Structure formats: structure tokens, C-alpha cells
Amino acid sequence: xxxxxxxxxxxxxxxxxxxxxxxxxxxxxxxxxxxxxxxxxxxxxxxxxxxxxxxxxxxxxxxxxxxxxxxxxxxxxxxxxxxxxxxxxxxxxxxxxxxxxxxxxxxxxxxxxxxxxxxxxxxxxxxxxxxxxxxxxxxxxxxxxxxxxxxxxxxxxxxxxxxxxxxxxxxxxxxxxxxxxxxxxxxxxxxxxxxxxxxxxxxxxxxxxxxxxxxxxxxxxxxxxxxxxxxxxxxxxxxxxxxxxxxxxxxxxxxxxxxxxxxxxxxxxxxxxxxxxxxxxxxxxxxxxxxxxxxxxxxxxxxxxxxxxxxxxxxxxxxxxxxxxxxxxxxxxxxxxxxxxxxxxxxxxxxxxxxxxxxxxxxxxxxxxxxxxxxxxxxxxxxxxxxxxxxxxxxxxxxxxxxxxxxxxxxxxxxxxxxxxxxxxxxxxxxxxxxxxxxxxxxxxxxxxxxxxxxxxxxxxxxxxxxxxxxxxxxxx
Amino acid sequence: xxxxxxxxxxxxxxxxxxxxxxxxxxxxxxxxxxxxxxxxxxxxxxxxxxxxxxxxxxxxxxxxxxxxxxxxxxxxxxxxxxxxxxxxxxxxxxxxxxxxxxxxxxxxxxxxxxxxxxxxxxxxxxxxxxxxxxxxxxxxxxxxxxxxxxxxxxxxxxxxxxxxxxxxxxxxxxxxxxxxxxxxxxxxxxxxxxxxxxxxxxxxxxxxxxxxxxxxxxxxxxxxxxxxxxxxxxxxxxxxxxxxxxxxxxxxxxxxxxxxxxxxxxxxxxxxxxxxxxxxxxxxxxxxxxxxxxxxxxxxxxxxxxxxxxxxxxxxxxxxxxxxxxxxxxxxxxxxxxxxxxxxxxxxxxxxxxxxxxxxxxxxxxxxxxxxxxxxxxxxxxxxxxxxxxxxxxxxxxxxxxxxxxxxxxxxxxxxxxxxxxxx
Numbered sequence: 001x002x003x004x005x006x007x008x009x010x011x012x013x014x015x016x017x018x019x020x021x022x023x024x025x026x027x028x029x030x031x032x033x034x035x036x037x038x039x040x041x042x043x044x045x046x047x048x049x050x051x052x053x054x055x056x057x058x059x060x061x062x063x064x065x066x067x068x069x070x071x072x073x074x075x076x077x078x079x080x081x082x083x084x085x086x087x088x089x090x091x092x093x094x095x096x097x098x099x100x101x102x103x104x105x106x107x108x109x110x111x112x113x114x115x116x117x118x119x120x121x122x123x124x125x126x127x128x129x130x131x132x133x134x135x136x137x138x139x140x141x142x143x144x145x146x147x148x149x150x151x152x153x154x155x156x157x158x159x160x161x162x163x164x165x166x167x168x169x170x171x172x173x174x175x176x177x178x179x180x181x182x183x184x185x186x187x188x189x190x191x192x193x194x195x196x197x198x199x200x201x202x203x204x205x206x207x208x209x210x211x212x213x214x215x216x217x218x219x220x221x222x223x224x225x226x227x228x229x230x231x232x233x234x235x236x237x238x239x240x241x242x243x244x245x246x247x248x249x250x251x252x253x254x255x256x257x258x259x260x261x262x263x264x265x266x267x268x269x270x271x272x273x274x275x276x277x278x279x280x281x282x283x284x285x286x287x288x289x290x291x292x293x294x295x296x297x298x299x300x301x302x303x304x305x306x307x308x309x310x311x312x313x314x315x316x317x318x319x320x321x322x323x324x325x326x327x328x329x330x331x332x333x334x335x336x337x338x339x340x341x342x343x344x345x346x347x348x349x350x351x352x353x354x355x356x357x358x359x360x361x362x363x364x365x366x367x368x369x370x371x372x373x374x375x376x377x378x379x380x381x382x383x384x385x386x387x388x389x390x391x392x393x394x395x396x397x398x399x400x401x402x403x404x405x406x407x408x409x410x411x412x413x414x415x416x417x418x419x420x421x422x423x424x425x426x427x428x429x430x431x432x433x434x435x436x437x438x439x440x441x442x443x444x445x446x447x448x449x450x451x452x453x454x455x456x457x458x459x460x461x462x463x464x465x466x467x468x469x470x471x472x473x474x475x476x477x
Numbered sequence: 478x479x480x481x482x483x484x485x486x487x488x489x490x491x492x493x494x495x496x497x498x499x500x501x502x503x504x505x506x507x508x509x510x511x512x513x514x515x516x517x518x519x520x521x522x523x524x525x526x527x528x529x530x531x532x533x534x535x536x537x538x539x540x541x542x543x544x545x546x547x548x549x550x551x552x553x554x555x556x557x558x559x560x561x562x563x564x565x566x567x568x569x570x571x572x573x574x575x576x577x578x579x580x581x582x583x584x585x586x587x588x589x590x591x592x593x594x595x596x597x598x599x600x601x602x603x604x605x606x607x608x609x610x611x612x613x614x615x616x617x618x619x620x621x622x623x624x625x626x627x628x629x630x631x632x633x634x635x636x637x638x639x640x641x642x643x644x645x646x647x648x649x650x651x652x653x654x655x656x657x658x659x660x661x662x663x664x665x666x667x668x669x670x671x672x673x674x675x676x677x678x679x680x681x682x683x684x685x686x687x688x689x690x691x692x693x694x695x696x697x698x699x700x701x702x703x704x705x706x707x708x709x710x711x712x713x714x715x716x717x718x719x720x721x722x723x724x725x726x727x728x729x730x731x732x733x734x735x736x737x738x739x740x741x742x743x744x745x746x747x748x749x750x751x752x753x754x755x756x757x758x759x760x761x762x763x764x765x766x767x768x769x770x771x772x773x774x775x776x777x778x779x780x781x782x783x784x785x786x787x788x789x790x791x792x793x794x795x796x797x798x799x800x801x802x803x804x805x806x807x808x809x810x811x812x813x814x815x816x817x818x819x820x821x822x823x824x825x826x827x828x829x830x831x832x833x834x835x836x837x838x839x840x841x842x843x844x845x846x847x848x849x850x851x852x853x854x855x856x857x858x859x860x861x862x863x864x865x866x867x868x869x870x871x872x873x874x875x876x877x878x879x880x881x882x883x884x885x886x887x888x889x890x891x892x893x894x895x896x897x898x899x900x901x
Contacts, residue, residue: 021788021806021832025850028808028830073828083869084828087851210873214892217654217672218704218720218744218764219788219806262562268778269569278816279580283799284588287814288860290797291843292592298841299885300901301595309623309640310603310886310900318622321883342754371754375711377730420735421757421774431755 021219026091026121033093036060036068037113044068049110057187059097059110066106082106090212091120095198100149100206102198112191118199120213126203129170130233132159134200136174137181151207177234199233293336296329331451338431338439354447355438362399363430363438366392370423378420385418393426403429577819585812585821589860595843598856598866603886604898606637608644612892614671614876615705619660622883626667627896628655634669636681639888639898648679648690657706657717668696668715670703676717678729697727704746707759709773716759716773718745724761726773738771740778747791751798760801762789768803770815782813784820791835791877795859796842802859806832810847812859824857826864835877840884848875848889870897 017023036043044064049056062085069081085104088094094111095102104111118124135156138148148156163170181189205211296302309317320327326346334341334350341347348368355361366388373384392401393411403411407425414422442448449455611631618625623640632653636646652673659668661678670676676697679689697703701720708715714735715727724738724745743764751758757773768789770780787806794801800814800821810833812822824845831851838845844865845857854868854875873892880887886900 019787024787024806025808025831032830069828074826075828079869080828080867083853084830084851087831210893218656218702218746259559259562262559262566265566266562266569268781269566269573272573272780272818273569273576275818277577277580277818278814279582280585280814280817280819280821281583281588283814283817283821284583284585286816287585287795287797287800287842288589288592290799291841291860294796294841295843297884298839298843299883300598300600300839300844300880300887301841304885308885308900310898315623315640317885318883339754371710375709375713377713378728378733378735379731424757424774427755 022215023121026119029088029091029093030116030119030121032069032073032088033113035072036065042068042072046113055187056097056110056190058191059112060094061107062096062105062109062111063107065094065104065111078106087212090202090210092118092198092202092212093120095194095201097194100197100201101209102201102205112194112198114198115192115195118195120202124199124203124231124233125213126200126233127236128159129163129166129236131155131200131204132163132170133173133177133234133236134196135159136170137177140174140178141181149206155204173234173236297333326451328452328454331448334448335443335452338435341439341442350447350451351439351442354442354445357447358438358441360438362392362401363434365399366401367427367430367434370427373423374420381420382418385415385422388423389415401426401430402433577817580817581819585860586862589862592860594861595858595865598901600856600866600868600887600899600901602870602897602899604639604642606639606642606896606898607894608635608637609633609894609896611894612873612876613890613894613896614654614656615658616877616879616888616890616896617658617660617667618879618881618888619664620662620882621664622881622885624660624664625879625888625896626658626660626669627890628658628669628671629894630654634658634667634679636667637896639896646681646689648693650677650693654702657703659706659708659715661708661712662710663712666712668706668708670697670706670717672702674699674701674703674719676703676706676715676727678715694729694732696729696732697725698732699723699725701744704744705748707748707750709750710754716748716750718748718761718763720744722763724748724759724771736773736776738776738778740769740771740781741765741767746788749793749801752794752796753798756798760792760794762792762803762805764788766805768792768801768813770801780815780818782820784811784813784823785809787832790833793836793838795838796840802836802838802845804833804836804847806850808832808849810836810845810857812845822859822862824855824862824864826855829855834875835879837878837880837887839880846878846880846887848878848891850874852891852893854878854887854889868899870899871895 018027035041037046039045044060046058046060049059065085066078066081069075069085070078073081073084075081075084082104085094086102089096089102089104089111092102093114094104095114096105097110097112135148135152138152139156160167181192184192203213299308304317309315321330326344330344330346334344334347341351352361352364355364369388369391373381373388376384391397392399393403393408403426407429411423411426606627609627609629609631610633611629613627613629616625616627623638624636624645625639626634626636628634630653632650632655634648634650634655635644637644648667648669650669650671650673652671654672655669656671657669657676661667664681666678666680668676668678675695677693677695679693682689682692696715697706697717699717699719699721703717703719705718706715709726713729715729716724717727718724722739722741722743722745725734726736727733728735738761741761741763745761745763747763748759748761751760758770758779759773760768760770762768766783766785766787766789768782768785769778771777772779785803785805785807789803789805791804792801795812799816800812802810802812804810808829808831809823809825811820811824813819814821824847829849829851831849833847833849835848836845838859843859845859847855847857849855852869852871852873852875855864856866856868857863858865871889871891871893875889875891877890878887886898888896888898890896
């Protein structure tokens with residue numbers, strides 16, 4: 001079993017974890033809505049709009065919000081501003097006064113700002129009892145604007161069935177809320193009612209709308225008071241029936257760093273200081289060169305021949321790639337580096353063919369055999385390692401490779417307890433050898449040049465797999 | 478009496494050096510025992526204890542020693558030494574930052590000014606894969622460039638032929654939130670895992686009537702959720718990352734733990750293997766805001782980057798293997814070069830305030846596709862640092878983006894229960 005880890009310091013006391021991922025986004029949205037409302041500092045004018053016989057207090061048009069976002073967040077495309085604004089609305093920070101669906105429109109639609117009391121950063125997780133109270137009290141007030149939408153009526157019916165036994169209690173709570181609301185000033189009530197409705201639109205969204213309160217379960221444990229009792233919107237005391245929020249528990253208790261930890265850090269830092277690093281100018285050039293080289297192979301950047309999969313139903317492009325007849329463009333890639341040549345099965349085959357013609361294929365066959373060994377199940381590694389030794393390195397080996405004495409010594413040491421990495425040094429050494437010697441000659445060879453200049457077509461008599469196994473077949477003889 | 482039990486031991490990587498411990502012995506109540514594997518000869522036997530030496534002279538190997546100081550010594554100067562050690566660590570950190578700063582003679586985007594601008598992209602959705610009943614959390618392409626595997630919060634893993642939209646296999650796991658899935662290099666199996674704290678390998682059968690779920694085999698066992706998994710170059714080894722703060726390498730056939738990687742101080746959310754035929758490294762990112770590069774052979778953390786200001790949700794290597802990118806909840810993506818041991822680019826905008834969940838490079842490494850929690854995918858010019866394009870379409874968070882193996886298409890998985898395959 002893999003062991004657990006240490007946590008970096010314990011959770012704070014009653015304070016919300018300001019650096020939790022959700023809180024970071026909430027604070028950014030709050031900063032935006034605060035700035036939008038700050039008329040003196042370039043915000044939008046929030047005004048009362050006259051409509052027929054009544055007044056609509058404290059509203060802003062959607063177009064104004066879009067304009068503000070474009071100007072203050074350097075957004076060039078209105079579509080982007082609308083998208084961002086809609087997300088801010090979906091989280092409940094702004095809402096249309098006449099719609100349960102929380103999106104932003106770039107027109108005269110009127111919007112209001114949510115009260116900080118209802119902001120998501122307060123980590124609301126309202127219970128169904130609260131929702132029932134809310135829906136119930138809406139039905140008690142004879143106001144057109146408070147009429148329940150279809151989906152809300154359905155929800156209410158369902159809640160009445162679920163809470164059948166304690167419905168009297170809920171009804172009483174709803175009545176109490178109505179009494180409290182009646183005491184407020186008319187304009188104030190309009191605003192508060194709409195804000196309350198927007199709150200519920202976030203926590204009990206219209207069917208089909210995104211529920212922005214859904215959490216990524218991997219981030220849940222760092223939320224504010226994950227185990228504490230959930231706060232009621234209407235001050236209803238918790239009756240112990242509420243379920244705790246889903247939280248995944250850390251497998252390790254929080255621990256302070258020990259001396260051992262700090263010592264390890266020091267060792268690590270010292271190693272980093274000793275490391276030889278390249279200048280940024282140099283790596284930048286290297287990155288640019290690499291990208292430049294492969295640009296013509298990148299279908300997102302360059303046009304691709306012959307036909308493009310995904311757009312048409314034609315799979316010719318893939319069939320060609322899969323065939324053993326590599327295109328000139330593909331052959332060109334083999335010339336970029338030995339790695340590129342070996343990555344491509346066709347490149348590997350051609351290089352091997354070239355080496356065989358020079359009677360020096362044992363290096364590549366050794367390299368390929370070690371690659372294959374590393375891919376075997378753990379149980380088989382040991383025996384494969386022995387086979388490779390016999391084939392390539394033992395005294396009088398049939399495909400003897402040329403290793404310097406130091407690598408040879410170390411490799412034979414490794415073989416006393418053979419493992420996946422027993423041949424790492426040898427493989428490295430052989431790779432460098434091929435790179436500096438035979439690979440360069442391969443690129444100059446007829447075999448390669450013919451393909452590159454499309455002078456000749458490739459002919460195959462066997463697949464790569466059998467070439468790798470050839471070594472062992474010979475051995476078992 | 479010396480404060481530092483390591484005084485007298487020269488431990489140095491990258492140079493020809495001998496670790497000699499004879500001189501490290503202090504007054505009789507101190508005993509220094511050195512254990513560990515010699516990075517050069519990879520033998521599992523202890524280097525030596527207490528007096529002895531081991532020498533190595535290969536440039537790029539690391540000698541890692543674990544020093545166990547005897548109890549008597551430890552008991553003596555506990556509190557004081559911890560503080561002075563912390564101070565030393567701080568000093569080293571500052572020195573390291575200074576040294577690295579000296580090598581930053583220019584910014585990547587400045588050097589890239591002379592590169593031609595990428596032509597405006599017009600990327601369109603070509604396929605929409607519907608079938609999952611809940612959020613799609615992860616996906617992976619098959620090497621055949623058209624099949625892919627996806628996993629969901631509803632506990633299902635589906636193997637699709639994305640080209641024909643055909644669902645080829647459906648696997649049901651006994652847990653919700655399957656956060657990790659991967660296609661085996663042979664195309665004959667998939668791996669998946671998540672809240673069950675395990676990663677299982679499921680061989681794919683050509684026989685449509687066969688129940689693939691029945692053949693599921695548990696390979697990896699962690700003590701917390703499995704956040705990511707990847708096969709190495711073979712169907713036989715599986716690398717996993719977990720909420721328990723570790724990564725681990727497993728032998729698929731036996732389920733044996735081959736190597737574990739400790740160093741993160743919080744959940745590890747993502748990992749990616751270096752794209753090299755000969756390489757033995759991988760990078761991981763986690764909730765401790767660090768991206769760590771690991772040596773698979775020794776289990777050692779060889780490089781670390783802590784530039785992000787919140788969880789790192791995804792890490793991905795640049796195609797050459799010399800660099801990698803990361804996506805974070807701090808709403809930025811970053812690009813690091815391993816040879817410079819430094820962050821070399823930050824991809825951010827005032828209008829992007831939601832976290833980035835996933836990144837992947839186009840084939841040449843010129844473009845970086847990044848999926849965000851604001852339902853969009855932003856396409857960045859890796860060298861110039863500018864945004865080339867923004868893709869709308871998903872109706873909820875984008876959880877994963879992956880470019881197909883031949884670079885022809887981009888697949889994005891989302892909390893809106895769908896996957897989309899897009900291309901220019």
C-alpha cells in the first residue's frame with residue numbers, strides 16, 4: 001500500500017479557508033460586482049426605473065454590465081463578456097429581476113445585485129426545510145410577482161409529501177416569515193424578495209440549468225466548516241436530521257514539519273544549487289527550434305494532406321500512416337534525431353536494415369531487447385535480463401556489443417540482482433554510440449536517401465516484432 | 478561539539494565525489510548511520526554503516542542518502558536545531574532563487590517576437606459523444622487515434638470509437654467519481670479508478686457479448702482517492718497519483734508496488750510521463766501548489782516548481798520532454814523548462830477568473846489547449862504567451878482536454894455529461 005502524506009499545517013480556526021479554490025473564485029467575482037456597483041469609481045449607474053404605475057428600484061441594464069466588463073477587464077469580444085457575466089449571474093451575484101434563469105443579456109433587460117448576506121462565499125447549504133418554508137410563504141402572499149413557477153409548484157408538492165409530518169411546523173415558520181416581511185418598507189421588500197428569489201435560483205435551479213453549487217469532490221474537504229451544523233436561512237434550529245455535506249477525509253492528520261523533513265529539504269536544495277542549468281535565452285532558442293521543426297506536422301497549425309479525418313468520413317490519412325510505406329514528410333522526421341527515428345516503427349525497421357547491411361546491427365538489437373525487457377511483467381524481467389546477457393554481453397556472445405570496461409563491470413554487478421534498470425547504463429552508452437556513429441551514417445546512406453527523395457519504395461519481409469524476438473529465438477536455437 | 482550531525486560528510490551530486498563518513502563521527506554519544514541506494518549502481522544494499530565510503534563518477538546520477546541520527550543526539554538539541562535548520566533552508570531557498578535569477582537573461586515571449594504569428598484558428602466541434610449519465614471527469618485517447626476511453630461521476634467507464642460515435646464497451650465500477658482513466662498502449666485494455674481508492678485494469682474483449690466488467694482486476698491500492706493514472710510504455714506498468722499525497726508505480730500482472738513517490742504535502746491531482754523512448758521521469762502536480770519531477774528508478778524528487786498560487790489540477794509535458802505546462806485553480810497556466818529549472822511563461826488574462834482544469838499541447842508544442850471551470854477552452858500561443866482562440870460549446874466545467882496521438886483533433890470532457898471532438 002502506498003503511504004499517506006503530511007498535510008501542510010492544520011486547518012484554521014473558525015475562519016474560512018481563504019485560499020481554498022472555491023473561495024479564490026468567489027472573491028474575484030465579488031471584487032468585480034463591488035467595482036461595478038461603485039459609481040464613483042467608474043461603475044455603472046444603478047437607478048430606479050419607472051414602469052407603468054410602479055417603480056423598479058435599484059436596477060441596471062444588461063447592456064451596461066456588458067459594457068463595463070469589456071472596458072474594465074480588457075475584453076474585446078462582447079460574446080466573452082456575456083459569457084463571463086452569465087457565469088457571475090449563475091453563481092448568484094447578479095440576477096434578472098423577471099426571470100428565474102440566471103444569464104446575462106446584452107440588452108435592456110434589468111438586473112439587480114445580490115445582497116452580500118446571500119453570497120456563495122458564506123458557504124450556504126440550505127436544507128429542504130428552508131426551501132419548503134420559502135415556497136410556502138410565497139403562496140401566502142397575494143402578489144403577482146410572487147406567484148410560483150411550474151417547477152416551483154411541483155417542488156412544493158413534492159416537499160409537502162416528504163415533510164407531511166412536520167408540515168404544520170413549516171407552515172408556522174412560513175407565517176412568521178411573512179409577518180416579519182410585512183414590517184418592511186415597500187421598496188425595500190421588492191429588493192429583498194428578489195434577492196431571496198435569486199438565492200433560491202442558485203440553490204434550487206430551474207430544471208435544465210447548471211447547478212453552480214456542485215463541488216469538485218477533491219476540493220471539498222478544505223471548505224469552510226465542513227463538519228459544522230449547516231446554517232438555516234430562516235433561523236430554524238437544526239433538528240439533527242440534516243445530513244453532513246459530502247467530504248472526503250484526509251488520510252493523515254495535519255503535522256508540523258519535523259527536523260527530518262527540513263533536513264530533506266536542505267539536501268534537496270543543495271542538490272538544486274549544484275545542478276548545472278541553462279540560460280533562459282538558450283532554452284528559449286531550443287524550444288523555438290523544436291517547435292519550428294515540427295510545425296509542418298501539426299494539423300492545428302498547418303494544412304494537412306491528403307484528406308482530413310473528423311471533417312470528412314475519409315480515413316485515408318490514418319490508413320497511410322498505418323501502412324508501412326512512409327511518406328517523404330514522415331521520412332524527413334527520422335532525420336531530426338535518433339529518438340524520432342526509433343519512435344516510428346518504420347524508421348526503426350529501416351535503421352535496422354541499414355545496420356544489418358553493415359553487419360553492425362547488434363547495438364540496435366541490444367537496445368531494442370532492453371526496451372522490450374522493461375515492458376515485461378515484473379516476474380519475467382529477471383529471466384529476460386539473463387537472456388540478454390547471454391546474447392549480447394557474455395564471453396563468446398553471439399551478438400557481442402562493445403561496452404567500455406566500466407559500464408561492463410557495473411552491468412555485470414547489476415546482474416547479480418537483475419532488475420528492470422540493470423541495463424540502464426549500458427543502454428545509455430549504446431544509444432550514445434549509435435547516435436554519434438551509425439545514425440549519422442544511416443542518414444547519409446542510400447537506404448535513407450532513397451526514401452527521403454522518394455527514389456524507391458519500401459519493401460518488407462517481416463514485421464518489427466519478429467526482429468526483436470529474433471535475438472531470443474537464436475538463443476533458444 | 479558541532480551542531481550539525483552532517484558536518485564532515487560531503488554529499489554532492491553531479492561531481493566525482495566520495496562520501497566518507499569516518500570523519501563524521503563525533504564524540505562517543507553520536508552515531509551516524511548512512512543507508513540508502515547508490516544512485517549509480519542501483520543496488521538495493523546499504524551504502525555502508527557507520528564508517529565507509531562509496532564513490533561514483535557518472536555525471537547525471539544522484540546519490541541520495543538518508544541519515545538516521547541516533548536517539549541520544551536527537552533528544553539533546555531538538556527545538557533549537559529545528560529552528561536553525563529552518564533558517565538554513567530559508568537561506569538556501571533565497572540563494573537558489575538568486576542563482577536562477579542570474580540565468581534569466583531574457584523572457585521567452587521576447588525571444589519569440591521574431592517567430593511568425595499563428596494564423597487565426599477556426600476550431601469547430603466535429604463530434605459530440607453523448608451517453609454518460611453524469612459529469613465526465615476524465616478521458617484518454619487510444620494510440621489508434623480514433624478510440625477513446627472516458628469515465629464519469631456515475632461510476633461508468635465507456636470506450637468509444639469517437640470517429641463513428643459507436644460505444645464499444647461499457648464498464649461499471651462500484652463507486653461514483655471515477656476520476657482517472659487511461660488507455661493501454663496496446664489498445665487491449667483500459668485502467669480506471671477514483672473514489673474507490675483503487676486503480677483497476679480491464680482487458681477489452683473483441684467479443685461483444687462478453688462482460689468486460691467481470692474481468693476487471695485491481696492493481697493499485699492507495700489510502701485515498703486515485704486522481705490520475707497512466708500506463709508507462711507498456712501494458713505491464715501503471716503509474717498512479719492519489720489524494721493520499723503520493724504517486725506509485727505498479728506491476729499490472731502481480732499488482733506489486735514497484736516504486737512509490739513521496740514528497741507532495743497534499744493531494745496529488747495529476748501526473749504525466751516524459752515522452753521519451755529512453756526516459757525514466759514523470760511530473761506530478763497537486764494541492765500543495767507544487768509541480769514535482771520524479772526519477773522513476775530511485776523514487777526521488779529531482780526538480781520542484783512552486784510558482785502557482787493554488788491547486789495544480791493538471792500537468793503535461795511539452796512534446797520534446799524538455800519542458801512541461803501546468804493548469805491551476807489560480808486561473809493561470811504556466812510553462813516550465815527543465816534545463817533552465819525555471820518557469821518561463823504564464824498564460825493569464827484579466828477576464829479569466831475561473832480555475833484551469835486541464836492542459837495539453839498540439840503536436841508541435843506551439844499551441845497549448847487549456848480547459849477551464851468557466852466552461853471554455855482557451856488556446857494559447859506557447860512561445861508568445863498570447864491567447865490565440867477561445868472555444869465555447871460546453872455547458873458546464875471542462876474537466877479534461879487531450880489532443881489525439883497524431884495531433885489531428887482535440888477531445889474535451891465536461892461536467893455537462895458530454896465529450897466533444899474538435900478540430901480546425
